[in-house]
């Protein structure tokens with residue numbers, strides 16, 4: 001244990017995960033350690049509420065002053081949820097005048113066992129583990145603006161705020177049905193590429209096969225939903241943005257397109273819907289009850305886990321990809337983001 005001199009301030013580092021911390025409430029333990037002038041404290045904490053209690057307690061302390069509160073959240077599924085927590089905590093820290101930083105770590109695991117093992121070690125060992133920034137993480141940071149444009153589009157915001165124009169929703173429903181039909185051969189081609197192109201010790205084929213299987217159910221859902229809303233699917237003519245997006249998918253089916261490049265497109269297409277619709281299900285959302293089922297379809301947690309599995313596949317592939325493949329894959333991600341924005345614009349009646 002390091003004991004700083006009395007005029008030295010301390011950095012408190014708190015680890016957050018879904019696991020319950022044992023014994024004393026976390027903030028009491030943190031403060032105890034703070035009094036004991038430990039330089040750094042690693043604790044597992046369960047909820048945002050506990051972080052808030054800790055901040056309140058720290059804010060009222062004068063001696064020694066807090067230099068910086070650093071919270072690192074480890075998660076294995078919903079990155080957006082962790083980021084939201086980070087934003088809220090950051091606002092709160094600002095209000096209390098506590099210098100604050102928040103990081104998230106989303107490590108990839110081959111098996112559930114490895115994940116549990118990591119969480120156990122991370123929470124209890126006190127060993128600081130360096131999070132490795134993956135290629136997808138780098139891209140999402142670099143293209144944050146475009147990514148947010150695709151996942152927080154005014155169309156999605158209008159669902160979330162409860163003021164969606166139902167005719168726009170019906171447009172989206174009909175057009176997306178056509179898109180999903182074109183998506184089927186694309187996903188099947190990714191499956192073929194995975195079968196041929198990966199060593200598959202990691203189960204890529206199984207994950208992608210799950211995606212192919214789910215599309216059957218998805219198409220049935222569109223038919224049921226169209227009936228409910230009085231949308232005649234046989235009358236739908238694909239609009240320009242949809243045609244272009246479907247043409248883009250078709251171009252990725254070509255055997256010349258590498259598995260890594262096609263897998264990046266697949267991951268991005270699924271994840272954009274996951275993050276968009278999950279946004280409409282957050283606690284403070286005013287999504288109309290009749291649209292909740294639609295949002296659940298892509299915004300649910302298990303779809304989030306599936307997207308995360310796709311992301312792990314992509315990161316593993318990128319890790320061993322040539323510079324040329326990585327460049328093409330990044331360009332493909334950007335194309336997907338642009339097509340998604342165009343698709344929302346089209347649904348929103350902006351084209």
Ligand SMILES: Cc1ncc(CN)c(N)n1
Pocket residue numbers: 176179180183269270273340343
């Ligand atoms: C346009 C679009 N993008 C993504 C998804 C999710 N598969 C979708 N159904 N439609």
